[in-house]
Amino acid sequence: MNDTSSTQFQQFWSELLRGEPAAHKQAFGAFEEQLAAFAKGAGDAGPDAAGTYAQTLVQAFQALGQSPLRPPESSAGPAAACVRFTAVASALQSRFSQANAAAAAQVQARNTVGAPDSLQELFDRWVGCYEQHLFELLVDAEFGAEFGDAVNAALECYRDTMAGDARHAVGQQQALAELRHGVEALAARVANLDARRK
Amino acid sequence: MNARDWVAELQTWQQRYAQMAERVRAHPEAASGVTPRKELAHEPGWRLYRYGDVAGPPLLIVFALVNRPDVLDLTPERSLIGALLEHGVNVHLIEWDEPPRRRDISLATYLQTYLARCVQHVLDANGTTRLDLLGVCQGGVFSLCYTALQPAQVRRLITMVTPVDFHTPDNALSNLLANIDVTLMADVLGNIPGSLITRAFLALKPYTLVSKKYLDAALGEISEERLEAFLRMERWIHDTPDLAGTAFREFVQLFFHQNRLVEGALRLGASDVDIRSIRQPVFNVYATRDHIVPPAAARALSDLLPHAPYAEFAVDSGHIGIYVSRTASAQVPRRIANWLAG
Numbered sequence: 001m002n003d004t005s006s007t008q009f010q011q012f013w014s015e016l017l018r019g020e021p022a023a024h025k026q027a028f029g030a031f032e033e034q035l036a037a038f039a040k041g042a043g044d045a046g047p048d049a050a051g052t053y054a055q056t057l058v059q060a061f062q063a064l065g066q067s068p069l070r071p072p073e074s075s076a077g078p079a080a081a082c083v084r085f086t087a088v089a090s091a092l093q094s095r096f097s098q099a100n101a102a103a104a105a106q107v108q109a110r111n112t113v114g115a116p117d118s119l120q121e122l123f124d125r126w127v128g129c130y131e132q133h134l135f136e137l138l139v140d141a142e143f144g145a146e147f148g149d150a151v152n153a154a155l156e157c158y159r160d161t162m163a164g165d166a167r168h169a170v171g172q173q174q175a176l177a178e179l180r181h182g183v184e185a186l187a188a189r190v191a192n193l194d195a196r197r198k
Numbered sequence: 199m200n201a202r203d204w205v206a207e208l209q210t211w212q213q214r215y216a217q218m219a220e221r222v223r224a225h226p227e228a229a230s231g232v233t234p235r236k237e238l239a240h241e242p243g244w245r246l247y248r249y250g251d252v253a254g255p256p257l258l259i260v261f262a263l264v265n266r267p268d269v270l271d272l273t274p275e276r277s278l279i280g281a282l283l284e285h286g287v288n289v290h291l292i293e294w295d296e297p298p299r300r301r302d303i304s305l306a307t308y309l310q311t312y313l314a315r316c317v318q319h320v321l322d323a324n325g326t327t328r329l330d331l332l333g334v335c336q337g338g339v340f341s342l343c344y345t346a347l348q349p350a351q352v353r354r355l356i357t358m359v360t361p362v363d364f365h366t367p368d369n370a371l372s373n374l375l376a377n378i379d380v381t382l383m384a385d386v387l388g389n390i391p392g393s394l395i396t397r398a399f400l401a402l403k404p405y406t407l408v409s410k411k412y413l414d415a416a417l418g419e420i421s422e423e424r425l426e427a428f429l430r431m432e433r434w435i436h437d438t439p440d441l442a443g444t445a446f447r448e449f450v451q452l453f454f455h456q457n458r459l460v461e462g463a464l465r466l467g468a469s470d471v472d473i474r475s476i477r478q479p480v481f482n483v484y485a486t487r488d489h490i491v492p493p494a495a496a497r498a499l500s501d502l503l504p505h506a507p508y509a510e511f512a513v514d515s516g517h518i519g520i521y522v523s524r525t526a527s528a529q530v531p532r533r534i535a536n537w538l539a540g
Contacts, residue, residue: 119207120417127405135489138370138402148377155379159386 085153092143092150099137103130211417218416225429230268233280235291239319242295243303243312246319249279249289255353256320256329257282257538259291260313260344262336263441263449264395267291269434269521270334273427276522278531285535288324292316297389297442305448306467313344317351328353330538335359335491335517339453342473342499343466349477356534358483359517361491363498365457370402371490372454380450384443392438400435402489431522460498476503481537482510483520483530490517509537 106129107122116122137143235247259279261267270291271279282289292313297303320329330353333341338360345352364372383390400407415428458464464471480503484496493512500508511533513520520526 119204119211120413123410123413127410131403131405134404135370139368139373141373141376144373144376147374148379152377152379152382155382155386159382 260337281531
């Protein structure tokens with residue numbers, strides 16, 4: 001498989017990993033919407049409702065920190081690897097949700113002991129707690145096994161899809177769309193490299 | 199703090215975000231590299247540069263295949279290369295090329311052909327028979343292997359945030375790679391997309407390295423100089439070359455899966471590689487808050503060099519901060535230069 005295929009997989013994979021800037025921008029956009037709703041609600045409710053809205057904010061942070069893994073749209077194909085991937089990814093999703101909930105509970109507990117002085121402090125608390133729980137997950141051997149299984153299944157799924165094994169027209173169309181997207185990305189990358197060389 | 203204060207702070211966030219976005223839009227594209235250099239040689243696979251015209255034992259910096267070495271020369275204030283020059287070090291650097299479509303570039307090719315050719319060019323250009331190596335991260339692994347393979351060519355060796363024991367319990371990257379079938383991955387992908395690697399690294403600390411970083415930048419009222427450094431760093435983070443599929447597969451299998459530097463029986467191409475045979479002085483620089491190469495993974499080197507004078511230096515930073523943070527910039531180049539001169 002050549003570099004263009006790699007770029008296609010890159011698009012495919014972007015459905016899996018939510019660490020990419022674009023996804024985070026989207027997530028942060030949603031987060032900002034929730035903050036805006038919070039602001040409106042807090043403004044309407046008056047000055048004594050901060051405790052209630054701190055709870056709302058933690059939920060907003062929780063939403064922002066959702067699983068970095070989720071099943072790709074194209075995993076709906078018929079190949080066994082795609083079915084396996086969907087199952088394993090679902091298990092991973094559950095693990096991330098647990099880490100997320102544990103982080104939220106920890107932040108709430110801290111808030112009970114001492115309310116944060118600012119929104120930024122609350123956010124920092126969330127980041128610290130979430131990433132600690134995430135780290136514990138990432139170094140867990142059982143999680144590593146599940147993660148590897150998910151990646152292997154995704155690779156097989158992708159290979160099967162790209163080999164034309166997938167019978168669903170939707171899958172084919174998506175592959176074409178990914179191909180077009182991949183070529184465009186590749187062209188942009190080449191242009192960027194050319195610009196750098198100049 | 200009451201709800202109205204939260205609302206006011208939130209409004210401030212939104213204003214700052216808008217201001218930051220405006221500044222970034224108006225800012226010229228961030229450049230890369232600040233220290234003047236000249237190309238000594240290039241061949242398919244690599245380019246070799248010399249910085250300044252300092253005399254003395256040549257130092258060759260070997261960067262990882264992951265990311266580009268631009269981070270070593272980010273801005274005048276944050277340049278490991280520039281600071282080494284100021285301390286009188288005769289600096290050379292390899293830049294690995296983006297791999298071609300063919301996938302058969304092996305680790306042996308990188309070490310025994312590309313790196314070997316670069317070393318020879320540096321030796322010839324300086325009229326000497328030995329040089330110093332400074333290996334960064336994965337480049338440190340390359341440098342250790344090269345020193346073991348070609349001991350007569352290496353005078354001193356510096357490893358910087360270099361993983362040696364890949365099986366320490368706090369190594370998240372190693373745990374994530376532990377069960378991945380990298381043969382399948384290389385077969386399916388060919389070369390490994392650089393942006394995939396970038397995303398994987400960012401996903402290890404998704405808030406610190408993405409959302410919170412941007413928020414902090416927006417709220418920090420950063421100066422033009424810091425904005426320039428920030429954008430240069432952003433460009434560096436997201437400008438990752440693709441990795442040669444074969445070399446990627448071999449590196450993951452030999453080091454992440456089989457931990458060959460520690461376990462022994464490492465073979466590259468037709469050569470056995472035993473870093474325990476190294477007798478050159480070794481200076482191991484690691485970061486105490488490194489989430490990619492945990493300190494224990496780097497410090498394991500001390501137990502594997504029974505014949506080499508060994509020294510180490512801990513820097514209070516993360517994996518990237520060791521090149522660019524103010525603390526590191528003030529300490530690391532001086533310590534390296536002093537050690538080389540010692």
